[in-house]
Amino acid sequence: MKIEKVTKNVSLKRSIDQGTxxxxxxxxxxxxxxxxxxxxxxxxxxxxxxxxxxxxxxxxxxxxxxxxxxxxxxxxxxxxxxxxxxxxxxxxxxxxxxxxxxxxxxxxxxxxxxxxxxxxxxxxxxxxxxxxxxxxxxxxxxxxxxxxxxxxxxxxxxxxxxxxxxxxxxxxxxxxxxxxxxxxxxxxxxxxxxxxxxxxxxxxxxxxxxxxxxxxxxxxxxDMIAGPSEIVVLADENANPRYIAADLLSQAEHDALASSILVTPSQTLAEAVAIEVEKQLAELPRKEIASPSIRDYGAIYVTNDLDEAVAVVNELAPEHLEVLTEEPMQLLGKIRHAGAIFLGPYSSEPVGDYFAGPNHVLPTNGTARFSSPLNVDDFTKKSSIISYSKTALLANGKKISALARLEGLEAHARAVDIRLEEES
Amino acid sequence: MKIEKVTKNVSLKRSIDQGTxxxxxxxxxxxxxxxxxxxxxxxxxxxxxxxxxxxxxxxxxxxxxxxxxxxxxxxxxxxxxxxxxxxxxxxxxxxxxxxxxxxxxxxxxxxxxxxxxxxxxxxxxxxxxxxxxxxxxxxxxxxxxxxxxxxxxxxxxxxxxxxxxxxxxxxxxxxxxxxxxxxxxxxxxxxxxxxxxxxxxxxxxxxxxxxxxxxxxxxxxxDMIAGPSEIVVLADENANPRYIAADLLSQAEHDALASSILVTPSQTLAEAVAIEVEKQLAELPRKEIASPSIRDYGAIYVTNDLDEAVAVVNELAPEHLEVLTEEPMQLLGKIRHAGAIFLGPYSSEPVGDYFAGPNHVLPTNGTARFSSPLNVDDFTKKSSIISYSKTALLANGKKISALARLEGLEAHARAVDIRLEEES
CATH class of the missing domain: 3.40.50.1980 (Nitrogenase molybdenum iron protein domain)
Known part of the structure; x- marks a missing residue:
């Protein structure tokens, strides 16, 4: 994997099939x-x-x-x-x-x-x-x-x-x-x-x-039109490069268009992960898929410090984010955009894909900026309820018809006025 | 307004401008x-x-x-x-x-x-x-x-x-x-x-x-692509026809494509509302808009009983629903599809349009079947959090890699296995 020095304004290379x-x-x-x-x-x-x-x-x-x-x-x-x-x-x-x-x-x-x-x-x-x-x-x-x-x-x-x-x-x-x-x-x-x-x-x-x-x-x-799957790993020098490489590859085996990215302030970790990815990739049954994925959509970004690395993560707004730093929970408040956030060395992405409980249907393609994992709300809808009392209408009716007239909607005003006439 | 006898399988005449x-x-x-x-x-x-x-x-x-x-x-x-x-x-x-x-x-x-x-x-x-x-x-x-x-x-x-x-x-x-x-x-x-x-x-x-x-x-x-505005009034023989007519017209003045419908089991009420609509319409400043709206997209549906009327309302899935029956709160549980529900004689739609508090941006065009009023959730997004412990990974890791292998995703299984090897 290629190692690049970045600060911010990074965006995932994304490939979405819009159809012919x-x-x-x-x-x-x-x-x-x-x-x-x-x-x-x-x-x-x-x-x-x-x-x-x-x-x-x-x-x-x-x-x-x-x-x-x-x-x-x-x-x-x-x-x-x-x-x-x-x-x-x-x-x-x-x-x-x-x-x-x-x-x-x-x-x-x-x-x-x-x-x-x-x-x-x-x-x-x-x-x-x-x-x-x-x-x-x-x-x-x-x-x-x-x-x-x-x-x-x-x-x-x-x-x-x-x-x-x-x-x-x-x-x-x-x-x-x-x-x-x-x-x-x-x-x-x-x-x-x-x-x-x-x-x-x-x-x-x-x-x-x-x-x-x-x-x-x-x-x-x-629900959504999902794009190719993505993982971003945010890690510091304490992280285990073998775990990170394995997790990047688990994303890469999905699809040649899948994207696997490491963001770290540690040049040492970056180099170790690059080596581990090659090593583990060589032994992977689905390497025909994972290999082009890593080549075309994989990246290792090295930043000046951890704060800058978090800024890059927010810029990427990934579907899956793993945080392998010394105190991952401390970073939770700074992470604004990610579909699912996996904290610490034991939260490998497959834990969430299959078993832990949260949904694995997640916003791809940067839509974590404004979209959510599939959830119970997606299978319900809301209706507003308004049961106005006679007292409230008599107290507020004139204000309501004044606001309606400000917008030039006379029939709106009259729907209220007709009640004020009959009820007061 | 034309009065029609219906039972169910009614749908709003809807006109959506898709653009040329x-x-x-x-x-x-x-x-x-x-x-x-x-x-x-x-x-x-x-x-x-x-x-x-x-x-x-x-x-x-x-x-x-x-x-x-x-x-x-x-x-x-x-x-x-x-x-x-x-x-x-x-x-x-x-x-x-x-x-x-x-x-x-x-x-x-x-x-x-x-x-x-x-x-x-x-x-x-x-x-x-x-x-x-x-x-x-x-x-x-x-x-x-x-x-x-x-x-x-x-x-x-x-x-x-x-x-x-x-x-x-x-x-x-x-x-x-x-x-x-x-x-x-x-x-x-x-x-x-x-x-x-x-x-x-x-x-x-x-x-x-x-x-x-x-x-x-x-x-x-x-947010949404809104269609023309709609109101459905569900009323029984106790309702005041003047109120209903005024509310239907307040919708009709929005747009010649707006839709105003009364659903009632009472033929008497239906006839009284039809007369009141004509009377009030004649004196409306925006009658050039309201008149074609009532003519082309207005309707009065008479059903056999109140339950049938509720079924018709659910079929219509209106943006705004007013319930002017003797015990409106009793019907709340039966109403499945409506953007905003206005209960009782004092809850004229303009009360909600301007003043009461709930949002007036509502699902149109039957989308109340699956959509909600604009709300705070629309300006937030969710991220799942997974912080798996070492104990949990050691206890469940083998199950997780078994599920990954059931789907033929070996790299997923290995991302877990590599941790089981190193940590146990």
């Missing part, structure tokens, strides 16, 4: 056909793109149960423990409706209501991550969303990976449909004979899924 | 020019579109103070009281960061951080609403956003309306720039010599502003 015009048009055509023709269009595209001929899309209870034979007992136990941890963390995010009462009888408040229905997209093939199911479904369940629907593309034989089925079954998700790509997103957004329409679609996917989510956004809500 | 290709291209060209040329491009477009020749864009303290001469004392007092109410309501929305500690030394948590900077767009001309400044700026201030920048298009003489300047000054907003349209949105998104770049842009505007916000979304965050 052809891809956009293809996605629009798929959505239109599914919207008009429903299941038969989905069946057509599933045959075309996944090579699977399906009479029904819905996964049966038998299929779910049969999947357990393919999952190791220890892995299943770990999965169950992860579910418990993730559930517990997200329970803490839950918010209550509130009402504030005034002496004159007025009540103001905020009502929290779960979304009626949510669709979770689960990618197929090698990117079929059971952990992604946990991270998308559990916050929706904690929010008390009643209808959770899952879609995932089948293989040629019409099957879903056992890990996906087991994860879904452990969470009690019953509506799983074997469909993927833009056709599945369209089915979730508009509904078909088999698939109920939902209010929000979450979950990662390839460029066709991303473009389809963008296209249906507004008609339904979506 | 020409408008989109014009907006993209403006953004590009401002991005490349900064202030000089903004100066060019301000002369072209607003007819104003400006040497500097920033409003001076003297201009702000001079604006007070144009504002009535009683209106100013009402404005100040409204500011207090809105501030108090939004204070209740504020959330604290939290940390959860485990016995093994692990700490998990959620950090709430205000956005660094926010830009508020304030429309010009007849649509210059001081209330809109209050509703956009106060939640940002409660969230503790440090840099709040305001933009608003000047008149031909290079001035902003006194109501806008006074509202801004009362809130202590110091950075106000005389610029509007797509050029102002571009300046906020990318910064110019005069205007600092911001992380999020909020506030309403015309189609060029809406298209510009959509175009810069992703680079910065935006």
């Amino acid at each position: 015009d052809e891809q956009r048009q293809a996605v629009e055509a798929i959505i239109e056909k599914v919207r008009n023709e429903g299941d038969s269009a989905v069946r057509f595209f599933t045959e075309k793109f996944d090579g699977a001929t399906l009479s029904t899309f819905k996964v049966t209870k038998e299929e779910m149960e049969a999947a357990y034979a393919h999952i190791d007992d220890e892995v299943l136990a770990a999965l169950r423990e992860a579910i418990g941890n993730i559930h517990r963390f997200h329970e803490r995010q839950k918010r209550q409706s509130w009402l504030a009462t005034e002496e004159d009888g007025t009540i103001l408040g905020q009502k929290i209501t779960p979304l009626d229905s949510v669709g979770v997209y689960v990618p197929g093939g090698t990117a079929a991550y059971p952990s992604s199911i946990l991270m998308n479904v559990i916050p929706a369940q904690v929010a008390e969303v009643k209808n959770i629907v899952m879609v995932s593309p089948p293989d040629k034989d019409g099957n879903l990976p056992p890990g996906v089925l087991v994860a879904a079954n452990e969470l009690g998700v019953e509506n799983i449909f074997k469909m993927g790509g833009a056709q599945a997103v369209a089915a979730l957004a508009y509904g078909t004979e088999s698939v109920p329409a939902v209010d929000k679609i979450t979950g990662p996917g390839n460029i066709y899924v991303a473009l389809a989510k963008r296209a249906v956004y507004g008609h339904v809500d979506i | 290709d020409e408008q989109r291209q014009a907006v993209e060209a403006i953004i590009e020019k401002v991005r490349n040329e900064g202030d000089s491009a903004v100066r060019f477009f301000t002369e072209k579109f607003d007819g104003a020749t400006l040497s500097t864009f920033k409003v001076t303290k003297e201009e702000m103070e001079a604006a007070y001469a144009h504002i009535d004392d009683e209106v100013l007092a009402a404005l100040r009281e409204a500011i207090g109410n809105i501030h108090r309501f939004h204070e209740r929305q504020k959330r604290q960061s939290w940390l959860a500690t485990e016995e093994d030394g692990t700490i998990l948590g959620q950090k709430i951080t205000p956005l660094d900077s926010v830009g508020v767009y304030v429309p010009g001309g007849t649509a210059a609403y001081p209330s809109s400044i209050l509703m956009n700026v106060i939640p940002a201030q409660v969230a503790e956003v440090k840099n709040i920048v305001m933009v608003s298009p000047p008149d031909k003489d290079g001035n902003l309306p006194p109501g806008v300047l006074v509202a801004a000054n009362e809130l202590g907003v110091e950075n106000i720039f005389k610029m509007g349209g797509a050029q102002a949105v571009a300046a906020l998104a990318y910064g110019t010599e005069s205007v600092p770049a911001v992380d999020k842009i909020t506030g309403p505007g015309n189609i060029y502003v809406a298209l510009a916000k959509r175009a810069v979304y992703g680079h910065v965050d935006i």
Whole structure:
């Protein structure tokens, strides 16, 4: 890895696939056909793109149960423990409706209501991550969303990976449909004979899924369009270079476009990490992916001091931030922009990716400046409550109509005046 | 107004201006020019579109103070009281960061951080609403956003309306720039010599502003693209038809595309409201706007009973909902989708538009199914915190690497394993 001397005004090299015009048009055509023709269009595209001929899309209870034979007992136990941890963390995010009462009888408040229905997209093939199911479904369940629907593309034989089925079954998700790509997103957004329409679609996917989510956004809500994954490690001379190298590589193995960065005031550490990365990279099964990722989107930035290093981190606004300094908790107040903050030598990113409890769906591409990890709020919405008393209206009515007239909105003023006339 | 018998599966007639290709291209060209040329491009477009020749864009303290001469004392007092109410309501929305500690030394948590900077767009001309400044700026201030920048298009003489300047000054907003349209949105998104770049842009505007916000979304965050305003009144036979008619018209005067709907199980009330609307409409100064609005987007729906009426309301998912029934509070639990809920005969919509405290920036166009009123959360973001202890890593490390290997991510597993080797 190249070591660069920086002070500030650094930005991550970012590569986002916005799709080509052809891809956009293809996605629009798929959505239109599914919207008009429903299941038969989905069946057509599933045959075309996944090579699977399906009479029904819905996964049966038998299929779910049969999947357990393919999952190791220890892995299943770990999965169950992860579910418990993730559930517990997200329970803490839950918010209550509130009402504030005034002496004159007025009540103001905020009502929290779960979304009626949510669709979770689960990618197929090698990117079929059971952990992604946990991270998308559990916050929706904690929010008390009643209808959770899952879609995932089948293989040629019409099957879903056992890990996906087991994860879904452990969470009690019953509506799983074997469909993927833009056709599945369209089915979730508009509904078909088999698939109920939902209010929000979450979950990662390839460029066709991303473009389809963008296209249906507004008609339904979506979580986000995620860019390539990123890690920034902020470390001082006390950090273990082997840990840092391993963590940088765990990000790099995701995707050739993933970005792994070390920011440190220590030239010694920088050099040690650069050597360790090369060493560990050579032995990595996914080095075909990790190697170009480190080469094209990896970097080691050396700053004059720790404060400058923190400034660089805030400039980068990374998805994942690891802090491997002597007193990581002391830096928490200075860190303004990061999706998830991993403190200390034992908080390796995979701890959060799979197990600790916080969500692994995080803002990428610098959007940590203004966006949050996927959380329970994303599966609820607020409504304001205004119950004005007669006393309050009589006391304040004239002020309200004066403000309305300042804006030239006479009918607004009259809606108040008509009550003042009749009630006083 | 036409009275229709309905049961359910009703949807609002909605008309959203998506802009023409020409408008989109014009907006993209403006953004590009401002991005490349900064202030000089903004100066060019301000002369072209607003007819104003400006040497500097920033409003001076003297201009702000001079604006007070144009504002009535009683209106100013009402404005100040409204500011207090809105501030108090939004204070209740504020959330604290939290940390959860485990016995093994692990700490998990959620950090709430205000956005660094926010830009508020304030429309010009007849649509210059001081209330809109209050509703956009106060939640940002409660969230503790440090840099709040305001933009608003000047008149031909290079001035902003006194109501806008006074509202801004009362809130202590110091950075106000005389610029509007797509050029102002571009300046906020990318910064110019005069205007600092911001992380999020909020506030309403015309189609060029809406298209510009959509175009810069992703680079910065935006609040929403609002559609025409809507009110649904849910009422039973006890409601006063004069109040309902006045409230429907207060919505209709906003915009010929605004939508005003009564849903009631009472045929008698329906007929009385229809008559009252015609009567009050005839005497309205803005009847040229309200009349086509009522004709094209107004409706009175009569249902078989109150439960059916509530079902229709949920189907409509309105921006504003007024409940004028005998026991409005009893219906609160059944109402799932509405931006703001006004309960009882004294909670006329203008009470909430100007004064009571809750925000008047609300989800339109059925998005109350999944969106919320503008609120303090919109000006903060969350970061997850994971500080794993050595004990926790030694106890759980093997489970974590097993889950990583289930997904075929060996480098993830090794990032944990390398620590288990060195620490145990």
